Amino acid sequence: MTASNAASSAPVDPTSTAAWEALEAHDLELTGSLREWFDADPDRAERFSLEAADLHVDLSKNLITPETMELLQRLAREVGVEQRRDAMFAGEHINTTEDRAVLHTALRRPVGTPDALVVDGQEIDRDVQATLRRVYDFANAVRSGQWTGVTGKPIRTVVNIGIGGSDLGPVMVYEALRPLAQDGLEARFISNIDPTDVYATTEDLDPETTLVIVASKTFTTLETLTNARLVRQWLLSGLRENAALTPEQEREAVAKHFVAVSTALDKVEAFGIDPDNAFGFWDWVGGRYSVDSAIGTVLAVVLGPEVFEELLSGFHAMDEHFRTAPAEANVPLLMGLINVWNVNFLEAETHAVLPYSQYLHRFPAYLQQLTMESNGKSVRWDGSTAATETGEVFWGEPGTNGQHAFYQLIHQGTRIVPADFIAFATPNHALADGDQDVHELFLANFFAQTKALAFGKSAEEVRAEGTEGPLVAAREFSGDRPTTSIMAPKLTPSVLGQLIALYEHITFVQGVVWGINSFDQWGVELGKQLAKDLGAAVAGDDAAIGSEDSSTASLIRYYRSHRES
Numbered sequence: 226m227t228a229s230n231a232a233s234s235a236p237v238d239p240t241s242t243a244a245w246e247a248l249e250a251h252d253l254e255l256t257g258s259l260r261e262w263f264d265a266d267p268d269r270a271e272r273f274s275l276e277a278a279d280l281h282v283d284l285s286k287n288l289i290t291p292e293t294m295e296l297l298q299r300l301a302r303e304v305g306v307e308q309r310r311d312a313m314f315a316g317e318h319i320n321t322t323e324d325r326a327v328l329h330t331a332l333r334r335p336v337g338t339p340d341a342l343v344v345d346g347q348e349i350d351r352d353v354q355a356t357l358r359r360v361y362d363f364a365n366a367v368r369s370g371q372w373t374g375v376t377g378k379p380i381r382t383v384v385n386i387g388i389g390g391s392d393l394g395p396v397m398v399y400e401a402l403r404p405l406a407q408d409g410l411e412a413r414f415i416s417n418i419d420p421t422d423v424y425a426t427t428e429d430l431d432p433e434t435t436l437v438i439v440a441s442k443t444f445t446t447l448e449t450l451t452n453a454r455l456v457r458q459w460l461l462s463g464l465r466e467n468a469a470l471t472p473e474q475e476r477e478a479v480a481k482h483f484v485a486v487s488t489a490l491d492k493v494e495a496f497g498i499d500p501d502n503a504f505g506f507w508d509w510v511g512g513r514y515s516v517d518s519a520i521g522t523v524l525a526v527v528l529g530p531e532v533f534e535e536l537l538s539g540f541h542a543m544d545e546h547f548r549t550a551p552a553e554a555n556v557p558l559l560m561g562l563i564n565v566w567n568v569n570f571l572e573a574e575t576h577a578v579l580p581y582s583q584y585l586h587r588f589p590a591y592l593q594q595l596t597m598e599s600n601g602k603s604v605r606w607d608g609s610t611a612a613t614e615t616g617e618v619f620w621g622e623p624g625t626n627g628q629h630a631f632y633q634l635i636h637q638g639t640r641i642v643p644a645d646f647i648a649f650a651t652p653n654h655a656l657a658d659g660d661q662d663v664h665e666l667f668l669a670n671f672f673a674q675t676k677a678l679a680f681g682k683s684a685e686e687v688r689a690e691g692t693e694g695p696l697v698a699a700r701e702f703s704g705d706r707p708t709t710s711i712m713a714p715k716l717t718p719s720v721l722g723q724l725i726a727l728y729e730h731i732t733f734v735q736g737v738v739w740g741i742n743s744f745d746q747w748g749v750e751l752g753k754q755l756a757k758d759l760g761a762a763v764a765g766d767d768a769a770i771g772s773e774d775s776s777t778a779s780l781i782r783y784y785r786s787h788r789e790s
Contacts, residue, residue, distance in 0.1 A: 236605045236740025237304040238612045244300035251296055252570045258705050259286060259679045277556035278542035278723045283710040286679040287563050287643070288571060297562035298552045306558065306737045313733070314548055316344030316509075320744040321606045327744050328507075329514035329729070333540040333722070344509070352507070360504050360522050361530040363484070367436065368407055368529065375478040376468050380436045384413045384426065385523040386456060387440035388448045389594060389749075391486070392416035394516025394725075395440075395523050397591040398536065401584045401721050404653055405528050412527045415456070418448040423455045432463035437483045438523050442506065444485065444492035447753065453496070457483070486519045511744050513594045514729060517722070532718050539722025547730040557727055560709065561734025567643045567707060568735075569613050577635065577644040578621040581671040582716055584653060589621035592728055598746050599732045605740035615739045625670045636678060636702055643707045646675055647724070651715040671710075678706035 239245050263269050263285075273285035301307065313319050316326040331342055331349045342349040366372040370379040385395055396414045399406075406412070415426050427435075437456055441449040457479060464470050464478055479497035487493050488505040504519035516524075517540055525533045547557045567573040576596075578589045600616040622630065624646070635642045648671045652664040681704025687697050711727075713720045736743030762769035762781050770778050 234305075235607045236609075236737075238740070239300060239304050239738055240612045242300060242303040244296055244303050248293075248296045248300065248566070248570060251292060255288075255290070255293075259288070260681075260704060262290065263680075275554055275556050275559070277546045277550070277727065278539070279713050279720050280543075280556070280723055280727065281712045282556050282560070283712075284559065284563065286675055287567075287707040287709060288705060289563060289566065293566065294553075294559065294562075297559075297566060300565075300738065301552065301558060301562060301734070304738050304740075306734055307552070309737045310548065310733070314544075316342060316349070319606075319742075320509075320511075321742055322745045322747070323508075325744070326509040327511070327514075328509040329511065329517070330540075330544045332510065332517045333537040333544065333726075335538070335541060347507075356504060356506070356519055360519055360525050361533075363502070363504070364522070364525040364530055364533075367526050368410065372436075373481070374433050374435070375464065375470070375474060375481040376433045378431075378433045381409060381434035382411050382413060382430055383436045383438060383523050383526050384415060384430075384456065385438045385440060386415045386449055386452050387438075387486075387520070388416045388446060389598075390512025390515050391440035391446075391449065391520055393587075393591045393594050394513070395521060397585075397587040398516055398521070398524055398721065399527065400587045401582075401716065402524075402528055402532060402536075402718055403584065405532050405718070407527065407529060410527050412523050414523075415452050416448070418451055420455065423452055423459070427456060427459050431467075432460045432482070433467060435460065435482060436526075438486060438526075439483060439496070439498070440486040440520055440522075442486075442488055442512075444487045444489040444496070447757070453483075457497070484522070486522055511746075513598055514744075516725070528718075535718035536722045539717075539719035539724075540726045541722075542719070543723045543726035543730070547726075557730030558734055560727070561731040562738070563707075563709070564617065564643070564731065564735055565738050567641070568615075568617055571641055571707075572614075573617070573641045573643050573707075575618040575620060575640070575642055577627075577642055578619060579624050579627055579644055579646050579674075580621070581624040581646065581648040581667060582653075583623055584716060585647065586623045588647075588724070589619065591725075592619045592621075595728060596732050598749065599743035600736050600739065600741055601748065602741050606742035607740075609740075611739055611741065613739060615735075615741060624674065625667065628670065628674065632674065635706060641706065643709075644678070645709045645711060646671060647711045649713055649716050649720075653716060675708045675710055677702065678704070678708050680704045681706075 270285045274283045313327050399412050413426050439453045480499045483498045484502040485493045485498045486504050490500040493503045494500050506518040596619045656663045681702035684701050687700045
């Protein structure tokens, strides 16, 4: 099957393949435990440890054997994962329901990459680099003080207004790389239409030194445009109070304090933003895959173009690994296949991501959109019903906080919760508690948790410590709780880009096995449309309220009767 054929062909039902049948038999026949497997194979850790760019990935504590991995790779071949991967990189329209290419990987192709990418008549590399140059020129103008607010003061705070992929990615990256922000320049983010979000984000800001980025490709997103109007009111009100602006200066103020990430230039201009200060991206970039596009303008401004370029280089390094590494050494491929094994054969329903880095505290939230919006579907890309369970509920918090919260369920609960542990050899801030290197104490917890989850604690070991009676069972740990450990030398912009791209490609692999189009999100649309339709009822239109179902009508009446003016 060629890449082009892979883009247009019907998905292969994985349950109809010989590999799936063999995996079912293998699952029934699999015996032993992680403790026994490690004892029997001294080279197990080395056998199942791989390198991808700067990432060291240890798969050995998953519930897999060499035969498991051989069968999973066979499954990937039989459903055409590699062909569909190649079709994606080539710009084929693998987003079937929207008839679009899927080219987030093109956003991070370096200047001068051989074999220029031309898709649907568009010179992709040229357009991507032209947009990046505009974003970087703007970022440098703000960072140098050349770009000022309407009263001539330099920008001190950049407020990014977006939602979904226009928010989660920029927030996560900013939090992860916050130490690299330029002194005297910070980013803030508004996404929720709850007015509390706008109020709390802006209440202590100086409108004279605030720049606002409105991120909405179509410039029609309800939450984003509502929040943008609220912030515009706040800004103009504050400037009137502080600077006594004339009406002409007020019009100029919007142009000096607002820019857009959008392709709808007419709507941008109607809002008051100069279209020359609008940075666009393309329909082959999905929102949850867009942080490395112009959506990252806030990052280029606050962290700097050099940091953004390093982030892109990390993305590209993982792209190249996924595109070129052989199956047996291809980390995103193997991790995606292990996730399929966990979901479809071990019946896991959730997946924890546990970064041992406080700077990655928003990474699990980012992955929730990436994975669940991509693969949370019950139909395949040809409209047929999925033949297997699909998707996983992704969740997590940084260690060691999670250890004192939900790790109890992962260790001793009745559900299997596969978990990815992420850590870095060198801390961002090396601190000592007396003679104790605190980062080493931190990593001791990282190593201990995966060891405990894998090997547990037997009743005999509990009794050997002097415990008897009912307490023995309470202190026993079954082990065989699957984990993957991901380590890197340090959390740098490049390593962060590698981590993000790793999970993008893991998600892709799972989607192909399940026959899912991982690049649309029709499930997001229904609630948004109903919210618009309910506007009249919520505002108090009795006829509109009466046309709703009894529960919705009752809830609206409760709201109307209890709302304080």
